[in-house]
Amino acid sequence: MPDPRCPVCGQPSARRSPGERSAFPFCSDRCRQVDLARWFGERYAVPAEEEDAPGDDDATVTGQG
Ligand SMILES: [Zn+2]
Structure with a gap:
């Protein structure tokens, strides 16, 4: 195993x-x-997307208006 290098x-x-x-x-x-x-x-550059829950079975779409 070679020596570790600084990333x-x-x-x-x-x-x-x-x-x-x-x-x-x-x-x-x-x-x-x-x-x-x-x-x-x-972290500051990318938009904050706090959706860790999978919840793919929930196909509830709220109408716009
Ligand atoms: Zn270094």
């Missing part, structure tokens, strides 16, 4: 010390923040 910058994120594993799998804490910012950015 942000692509550099090898080799674990040096047990204490630095907080940023894993990122190479550094900075890249970790960048990845988080991306996630938040996408």
